[in-house]
Amino acid sequence: MIRQQEPSLAHVEPLGREEVLATYLIETPLAPERAAGVMAGEQSTGTFTAVPGETETLRSRHGARIVSVKPLGTVDAPSLPGAIRPTSSPFSGGGYNRAEVVLAFPTHNFGPSLPNLLSAVAGNLYELQEFSGLRLMDLEFSSSFTSVYTGPRFGIEGTRRLAGVEGRPLIGTIIKPSIGLSIDELRVMVRDLADAGVDFIKDDELNANPPFAPLEQRAQAVMEELERAADRNGKKVMYAFNITGDIEEMKRNHDHVVRAKGTCVMVSINSIGFTGLAYVNRFSEVPIHGHRNQFGYMTRSPLLGIDGMAYQKLCRLAGADHLHVNGLNSKFYESNESVIRSAQGCLTPMLGESGYLTMPVLSSGQSALTAGPTYRALQTTDVIHLAGGGILAHPGGTAAGVESMKLAWEAALADVPLETYAGEHASLQQAIDKFGGNHGKK
């Protein structure tokens, strides 16, 4: 398990000023120090022209402070359109300068408010002509945020307790087809999956509360099946019901799930915002499974948006008990290195005693073949490992699919090569034969 406290950013708060630190990757036609000044001014006390009232006192109380500027070289072409052109002055160097900039924002500018923090640390920065690239890389929240956002209420321990799984990852799957199953078809699938030995099932993010299979009825039917399966098998499968919806609807949806004795709810974080997540966190009686769909638009352009490191911290502050981080060798663009960094982030304590730990969810194109590489990279079993096709399309059926995932983790934990282990286990060999050729990934 990864439990060491994260290394603090270089950080000395001026006396009596609580601050949030934000780290950026920038690209600018200006000298990096000057660009950092523009960022600090725009996001605290300044505007495009001097106005009366921006006194020295006001600026020292409320201005954002430049903590550090670390040059990272110069490129000839701008990464994003719309920036001013570099001049050939000796200060700018005639190209686009990259740098890591750390700014400190006084917490009293926004109070411990996640939505208003976003307006400060992100806000209009992405639109400034002084930048041809700007990406929020990391955040260090100040302590008063803990008074408003108490973090995941269940986290790893609570999830393991409710799912009844210790010493290995939760092995799970996603209901497929993503959308369109009738409630009776869903019953059959859930029953089969429970009997096949999964620990965890989730709705697809495309399936929430559609008119043809309302969440209330779905929760009722699914939990009936899972309770009966628990009587048969001695273990109650955790099912993440997608309660994503409008604000008042999410409370109702949550209540339907809890009334049906469900043990997990899921939200599409970017559909409801961090405030929506924080709202659900305040009342949720079960762990919140945080789905990250749409994150691509804020992160795929390398010099724009929000990096996975800052993103996972925002999700944890808002109270996600589980967080999707893609998976190794996934069908998505993200590099394995980036996936691992996000997963490690979720498991690295921040703020106060509890550490705000969130259980990372590895998914997308997963199968028995990705268990070993995942364990070797993370050195922990505190993950939820989801395989859709990797379980449902296993040639031996779903039970064999689940078994192959568990065996692959067993092999990884015992440090036995997968192929060796497969010699004794048919389901593992079938997985290798079926899914071994699927992936060729960076």
Added chain:
Amino acid sequence: MIRQQEPSLAHVEPLGREEVLATYLIETPLAPERAAGVMAGEQSTGTFTAVPGETETLRSRHGARIVSVKPLGTVDAPSLPGAIRPTSSPFSGGGYNRAEVVLAFPTHNFGPSLPNLLSAVAGNLYELQEFSGLRLMDLEFSSSFTSVYTGPRFGIEGTRRLAGVEGRPLIGTIIKPSIGLSIDELRVMVRDLADAGVDFIKDDELNANPPFAPLEQRAQAVMEELERAADRNGKKVMYAFNITGDIEEMKRNHDHVVRAKGTCVMVSINSIGFTGLAYVNRFSEVPIHGHRNQFGYMTRSPLLGIDGMAYQKLCRLAGADHLHVNGLNSKFYESNESVIRSAQGCLTPMLGESGYLTMPVLSSGQSALTAGPTYRALQTTDVIHLAGGGILAHPGGTAAGVESMKLAWEAALADVPLETYAGEHASLQQAIDKFGGNHGKK
């Protein structure tokens, strides 16, 4: 005024299937038709490998439908990292193919639910390796959305009525410095601005409910000043109080504003999500001023994210009465053409009788000099025109600043060159002298 119904996208709904249309700009190493198939599958019934249960019947009921694919040429280098490489097969052509793709999503997959619509039309699309570029350009909502989202409650007419301004734009300004004024300092500034003749004042997006000047007290003080100014001047200035906050807090903040007799609330839409906006829309007794900060991260990379056209429709559906669209010759990267397109979008009817019209807010680096170009481009006065420095830093003082803005619109409406009009009006000449050299913009 722009009032013609927007041209409908090529669109024939299959019998009995209500659909939402989504238009994308894509760049892909695959043949565009094949790429469109991947999009449609991923965002409805499919996964990376065939699974049992994805029957033809299910697919025809729930599958997304490809409406059109329009090739837009081929480029050699991918716009975004992480895409698979093009093969030299005659279908892909060996480069990265750009195309406009229109998909139709069955509304019954998500119901009339804005957050769940986002998971479908945006969702995981941005992450697929099959794309080196993907941007959501436009949306056409289906009629059942009107039953849940009734749109702006005040819009242009309601705003004009409350602000008491007809026949010209609302001329407004932003409290500067953005952050840090004490409530007593704010009182003085608001009093001066009201006496200077502004129609509209807004909080900066950085200033919401900070501990050093809580919103409740700010609203009380500001509205006292504005009521007294109304007694003196016969007109009550509209003030947009920034109520951005956590979900329950926004209701409380709204109530503070209404109790103080305020006539407008403001939210940072991307801080609270479209669901947060829709939530405020349900109870707000005054117009909602929608601030778009952070939009840059979802739109500045040209082949990624969400275009201003789709974005403004989402904001209007969720109920923004006003929407920021940047301004001409602003300090931001956005081209004037793009600003105009967004503003026109807000004023172009969609869905049902009301048209869901939202008053566009032009701001950022604005002054008397941008009035004429704005009117000539938009041919309407149904806008809120905000100048921060352009009013507060006017050499003749704030009253002269406001006057110069009104005069510039007068000149534009009368089709008189600004310089000619300035001959008779000192405040206009001062604005030209001070701000004329500030901008050189695409």
